């Protein structure tokens with residue numbers, strides 16, 4: 001083999017190693033999950049786990065500081081068979097739902113949520129800022145956007161609970177096309193883990 005042929009093969013192999021390393025790194029680069037432990041017991045005897053989240057129009061840091069997102073993270077690790085009690089401090093304006101069905105609360109304990117302390121089973125789909133939806137668990141909760149005409153309405157506090165099974169990893173996401181500036185609002189943060197997508201690991 002001449003020198004040029006050997007160099008070509010070497011370059012090819014090096015390229016292969018780089019591509020492989022990238023793929024392995026990509027697969028293993030999930031951010032660390034927020035591990036939540038039980039803070040009480042639900043009426044059915046299951047452990048209650050509290051998850052407190054804030055939805056903001058701009059996360060303010062990282063690779064995409066001006067992207068919409070759930071803080072502090074969208075990765076949760078929770079104990080088996082737990083009742084997850086989610087409190088969302090919702091600080092973003094409404095973008096509205098394309099599918100009005102998602103204005104309904106589904107799959108939560110009691111089939112309802114509280115918004116600023118009031119129990120309800122639905123909101124006007126046009127007033128949704130985000131949803132917290134776990135399709136594989138049949139859970140979906142619309143989050144009421146803040147009222148731009150009321151300067152005092154800077155946060156809506158939304159509380160709901162749902163049950164997780166004995167094990168599994170469950171994808172969750174927002175269904176409001178809230179990715180402003182992307183195609184139909186469904187790009188960017190809507191397709192990126194850590195912003196409007198996340199996962200719940202039951203372990």
Ligand SMILES: [Cu+2]
Pocket residue numbers: 068129130131174175176177178196
């Ligand atoms: Cu959203």
